[in-house]
Amino acid sequence: MSDAGDFIDASLQREGSWFRAEDLRSRWGSGLQYYGASVGAVRGTVRDALRRHRGLTHDDITALSSELWSVPVYERRLSAVVLLQSKVSTLDNADLTRVEGFLRTAGLRELADPLAVDVVGPLVSGLDLLGRVRADSVLDRWAREEDVWLRRAALLAPLRAFRGGGGDWGAFVRRARQALALSFQHDRENSSEQDHESDPVREAVALVLDDVAKYRPELEFRVDVT
Incomplete structure (x- = not known):
C-alpha cells in the first residue's frame, strides 16, 4: 500500500464506530464492509492526505483512487470518489475508463451518483x-x-x-x-x-x-x- 493509501485507510479506521457500521450494513447490506466513519470524516481524511502529499501527480492520484477502491470497504471507496472530486481538474478523457470500472462495481447510489455528477460531469465539461x-x-x-x-x-x-x-x-x-x-x-x-x-x-x-x-x-x- 502507498504511504497516502495507508494514511487514509488507518485514519478511516480510527474514525469508525461499530454502531455506525452496523447501521450502514443494515441499510445497504453485506455486499461491502464498513468502518463506520462519517462522510465528514472521509472528506477530512482525504483533505489531510492531500496536504501531507502535496506532490501527487495525475498518475499518483488515479493510482491512489484505484488502490482505495480495490478493497470493498464503503469508506475506502467513498474516499476514492472524494479524491477524484478534489482533483477533477487534473483528469482527462482517458480517465473515463478507470471511472467506468468504478461505476460497474459501485452497487450503491451513494457511490455511483457522486462519481457521475461530481467527477464525470466536470471532467467532460473541462475537456x-x-x-x-x-x-x-x-x-x-x-x-x-x-x-x-x-x-x-x-x-x-x-x-x-x-x-x-x-x-x-x-x-x-x-x-x-x-x-x-x-x-x-x-x-x-x-x-x-x-x-x-x-x-x-x-x-x-x-x-x-x-x-x-x-x-x-x-x-x-x-x-x-x-
Missing part, C-alpha cells in the same frame, strides 16, 4: 473540443449498456452543467430514450411486477427532469418514468 467529442461517445455507449449504473451515470453526468445554464440537452434526451428503452425491454422480458421507482435509470431521468424544472424550465422532455 477541449476533441476530448469532449471522444467523451460524448463514451457516454453514448454507457447509455446503451446493460449495466444499470453506467446508464444511470450517463444521464446524471450533465446535471451540474444544466444547473449552471449549460449542458447538451439534446444529448441527454437521446441518452435518456436509449437507456429507458432497455429498461422497458427488460420489463417485457421479465413479464413480472416491478417497482419502477426503484429502477436506477427511471429514477435518474426523473431526478434530472425535476431538477431542470426548477433551474431550466425552458427545457422539456416528456416521458413516462413511472
Whole structure:
C-alpha cells in the first residue's frame, strides 16, 4: 500500500464506530464492509492526505483512487470518489475508463451518483473540443449498456452543467430514450411486477427532469418514468 493509501485507510479506521457500521450494513447490506466513519470524516481524511502529499501527480492520484477502491470497504471507496472530486481538474478523457470500472462495481447510489455528477460531469465539461467529442461517445455507449449504473451515470453526468445554464440537452434526451428503452425491454422480458421507482435509470431521468424544472424550465422532455 502507498504511504497516502495507508494514511487514509488507518485514519478511516480510527474514525469508525461499530454502531455506525452496523447501521450502514443494515441499510445497504453485506455486499461491502464498513468502518463506520462519517462522510465528514472521509472528506477530512482525504483533505489531510492531500496536504501531507502535496506532490501527487495525475498518475499518483488515479493510482491512489484505484488502490482505495480495490478493497470493498464503503469508506475506502467513498474516499476514492472524494479524491477524484478534489482533483477533477487534473483528469482527462482517458480517465473515463478507470471511472467506468468504478461505476460497474459501485452497487450503491451513494457511490455511483457522486462519481457521475461530481467527477464525470466536470471532467467532460473541462475537456477541449476533441476530448469532449471522444467523451460524448463514451457516454453514448454507457447509455446503451446493460449495466444499470453506467446508464444511470450517463444521464446524471450533465446535471451540474444544466444547473449552471449549460449542458447538451439534446444529448441527454437521446441518452435518456436509449437507456429507458432497455429498461422497458427488460420489463417485457421479465413479464413480472416491478417497482419502477426503484429502477436506477427511471429514477435518474426523473431526478434530472425535476431538477431542470426548477433551474431550466425552458427545457422539456416528456416521458413516462413511472
